[in-house]
Amino acid sequence: MTDLDSILSQAQTAFEAAPTSAELENAKARFLGKTGQVTELLKGMAALSVEEKKARGAQINQLKSAIESALQARRDALARAELESQLRSEALDVTLPGRQRGAGGLHPVSLAIERIEAIFGSMGFDVAEGPEIETDWMSFTALNNPENHPARSMQDTFYVDMKDAQGRWLNLRPHTSPMQVRYARAHAQKHAGQEPMPEIRVIAPGRTYRVDSDATHSPMFHQCEGLWIGEHISFKDLKVVFTDFLRRFFEDDSIQTRFRPSYFPFTEPSAEIDMMFGSGPLQGRWLELAGSGQVHPNVVRNYGLDPERYIGFAFGMGPDRLAMLRYGVSDLRLFFEGDLRFLSQFR
Ligand code: PHE
Numbered sequence: 001m002t003d004l005d006s007i008l009s010q011a012q013t014a015f016e017a018a019p020t021s022a023e024l025e026n027a028k029a030r031f032l033g034k035t036g037q038v039t040e041l042l043k044g045m046a047a048l049s050v051e052e053k054k055a056r057g058a059q060i061n062q063l064k065s066a067i068e069s070a071l072q073a074r075r076d077a078l079a080r081a082e083l084e085s086q087l088r089s090e091a092l093d094v095t096l097p098g099r100q101r102g103a104g105g106l107h108p109v110s111l112a113i114e115r116i117e118a119i120f121g122s123m124g125f126d127v128a129e130g131p132e133i134e135t136d137w138m139s140f141t142a143l144n145n146p147e148n149h150p151a152r153s154m155q156d157t158f159y160v161d162m163k164d165a166q167g168r169w170l171n172l173r174p175h176t177s178p179m180q181v182r183y184a185r186a187h188a189q190k191h192a193g194q195e196p197m198p199e200i201r202v203i204a205p206g207r208t209y210r211v212d213s214d215a216t217h218s219p220m221f222h223q224c225e226g227l228w229i230g231e232h233i234s235f236k237d238l239k240v241v242f243t244d245f246l247r248r249f250f251e252d253d254s255i256q257t258r259f260r261p262s263y264f265p266f267t268e269p270s271a272e273i274d275m276m277f278g279s280g281p282l283q284g285r286w287l288e289l290a291g292s293g294q295v296h297p298n299v300v301r302n303y304g305l306d307p308e309r310y311i312g313f314a315f316g317m318g319p320d321r322l323a324m325l326r327y328g329v330s331d332l333r334l335f336f337e338g339d340l341r342f343l344s345q346f347r
Contacts, residue, residue, distance in 0.1 A: 015070050015074040018074065028071050032064070032068070032071075045057065105344070106346070107335070108327055108335060108343075109222055112323035116205060119249060123241060126201060127205070130204060132172060132209070133170050133173070134170065134178050135166075135170060135171075138173075139157070139173050140152055143177050143178070143299055144299050156212060157209075157210065172208075173208055174208060176206055176223040177266060177316060179206070180225060180314055183202050184227065184229065184304070187200050200303075201227070201229075204224065205225075206223065207221070207222055208222065215330075218332055221318065221320050221332075222319040223316050224317050226242075226313075226316070226317070227295075228313055229311070229312035231311070232311075233313060234294075235294055235313060238294075238313040239257065250326060254277065255277060257274065257276075259272075260273075265296070266314070267294055267313075271291075271292050273288075274286040290316060291315065292313060295311070
């Protein structure tokens, strides 16, 4: 093996052994750099004759280009390896399940309340909300339900062991009827002196509470109050409005309603509203849906209005019941357990 062959094989070995580009460039310097072996060979030619220089020069140039191509081959190999490892480390596993954003949806009772609001809204009813912790006066007294009157026990109220600033006992409202009083009083004040006073037409949906718990009763449930007061509003209007509402809510014109005499301290006369489907699985069965009646003169007085002049009707219905009937849910408790397997069916 000539000295040149040995330099070439040294260079090839050194390049192959360089694990990184930086070390490869260091190895290159040992052969092709200013003091590298090839450079030294060229310097050593000074003493040679012209003929010898020609032959030796050609050999050295051959060696140099062989070293350069070994170098380039190693550079390419290292660059490929680096690219591959970078690709590997940044690789995406497209077979992994993606992170999904859960699609939310409204609770079935909220869906029912939205429907109620849309239908009554189209009939010119305002939508009002009020406090769930009420005063004794709003929940009962203003509704013609005097203190110590036995009718108060129609509702198994949760009392709060606390009084408000005026010393009135507080309770978790057992019905939305206090909203009749709150809304009507605010309306009467706002339009005081205006002739004629614009009619009161409002619904008030919200949470209500009673000491009650079984498949069809929950200690927390929903009610929606309705109130229409004017100079000529009669029971006939209640029948038309409520029947029309039910037919639109269930999208079923075969629905019949029945007004069954009943008693509430705040209405006179009073009626339970029953409905019956003309078709479908519940066809022919009367279903109780709401309490209602002509607002009692004492209550109209507590609105701040003259009962000789203003008259109208109120009703209180259960959106939970309406949601059960519309969506075919048989147990009320399902609405309030927060089980996603149930709730996601309404998305
Ligand atoms: N507040 C009554 C109840 O909870 C329902 C009702 C409302 C009755 C309005 C008549 C008028 O049972």
